[in-house]
Amino acid sequence: MALIETHPRLRVRQESPLNAEPAPGDLIESFRTPNDLFFIRSHGNIPTVDAGTYRLTIDGLVESPLSLSLADLRRFPRITAGATLQCAGNRRRELIEFAPIPNELPWGSEAISNAEWSGVPLREVLAAAGPKSGALHVAFLGLDETERHGHRFQFGGSIPLEKATHPEVLLADTMNGEPLPPAHGAPVRVVIPGYIGARSVKWISRITLQEAPSDNYFQAKAYRLFPASTGPDDVDWDSGLMLGEAPVNSVICSPVSGDRLPAGRVTVRGWAMAGGGREIARVDVSADGGKTWKTAELGAGGSGWTWRFWQAPLDLAPGEQEIVCRAFDSAAQTQPAHPSQVWNFKGYANNAWHRVRVVCG
Ligand code: MTE
Numbered sequence: 084m085a086l087i088e089t090h091p092r093l094r095v096r097q098e099s100p101l102n103a104e105p106a107p108g109d110l111i112e113s114f115r116t117p118n119d120l121f122f123i124r125s126h127g128n129i130p131t132v133d134a135g136t137y138r139l140t141i142d143g144l145v146e147s148p149l150s151l152s153l154a155d156l157r158r159f160p161r162i163t164a165g166a167t168l169q170c171a172g173n174r175r176r177e178l179i180e181f182a183p184i185p186n187e188l189p190w191g192s193e194a195i196s197n198a199e200w201s202g203v204p205l206r207e208v209l210a211a212a213g214p215k216s217g218a219l220h221v222a223f224l225g226l227d228e229t230e231r232h233g234h235r236f237q238f239g240g241s242i243p244l245e246k247a248t249h250p251e252v253l254l255a256d257t258m259n260g261e262p263l264p265p266a267h268g269a270p271v272r273v274v275i276p277g278y279i280g281a282r283s284v285k286w287i288s289r290i291t292l293q294e295a296p297s298d299n300y301f302q303a304k305a306y307r308l309f310p311a312s313t314g315p316d317d318v319d320w321d322s323g324l325m326l327g328e329a330p331v332n333s334v335i336c337s338p339v340s341g342d343r344l345p346a347g348r349v350t351v352r353g354w355a356m357a358g359g360g361r362e363i364a365r366v367d368v369s370a371d372g373g374k375t376w377k378t379a380e381l382g383a384g385g386s387g388w389t390w391r392f393w394q395a396p397l398d399l400a401p402g403e404q405e406i407v408c409r410a411f412d413s414a415a416q417t418q419p420a421h422p423s424q425v426w427n428f429k430g431y432a433n434n435a436w437h438r439v440r441v442v443c444g
Contacts, residue, residue: 087129087266090119096188100125101266104193107336111352111392114383116196118259123266124170124194126238127229130286134270143291146213153270159203164251166276167356167390168283170194171306171326175430181422184430192334192437197390200274202255206248214244218292221247223273223284231300239299240282242275251276251388254287276388277359279326281306296325311426329358331418332434333366333410338441346401346443352394357412360387368395369407373420373436401444409436
């Protein structure tokens, strides 16, 4: 098991398994999140993988099953592209403030980061294996192990074959120009831009083409969305919506709740991210809890696979103020006003308006 020393400014939410998120201010410091400040979401151990003996298996409904060494993998054409990863549990703490969510990590709003990834497009490797007719899903299996209900198993998940053949889906071995760090999946991970982070399987060891989605716990039970009326005791796991494309989201990173500011003009700054390759079309900011809105100025980005920073000058009156933001994506979809509208017992996909309470004067 790899021993990971985390950056002192990374906020460790859990030591084992290791889960950590950066501070809001660090997040908007640079468009590409430095590797040592990139959020870490792990469900099991961080495996130490020997690059010399590493093999990636491609099997299932394929004409030619493959077993690729790192050298084999690096003989495929490569690309470099930006992609933002966001955990489906990002912003769970706000859902917990509405109603309890036991046994899940209380993520703040920083379980999101952006990097430039280099690697082999997954479709190149799939083409070499030759998908057979009947293959509809691509299942991934990592080398890490976790335990649920007395069973030990490896982390996994799947995406539809149709998404896997898109050029942005990568088997990445490089993150921001450096070899992939152990905590982020060394030597190779999957990167599925536009999808919830859980599908970007780290320490990838096996890719299986199959008729149905993965039956791995993290696809079949976790990372599914249930109605607010469903709880852990009456859940029918099969009825949950399997999370794939992420919903449009935005967060205020500066100021942060609890800040004391002089009344008057303040520059409000944050990030916005759309799912499924859609772009961020607009971000609105309100100084009166959402009664009136001002359009924010959008920063660089906008490929649809990466976040966009934004900023807006707001005039704040003396006293306690609530600053709110909401984003619109290129399909004109926006965010719901309250966590109550999206609350679910696993605490996923919170994209309610983000609210920050400050004291001015
Ligand atoms: N892959 C493996 N093998 N094990 C994991 O626990 N966590 C997933 C995904 N891939 C996970 C994994 C989740 S839930 C997220 S949000 C992203 O990895 C986080 O990637 P990061 O740790 O590089 O930020």
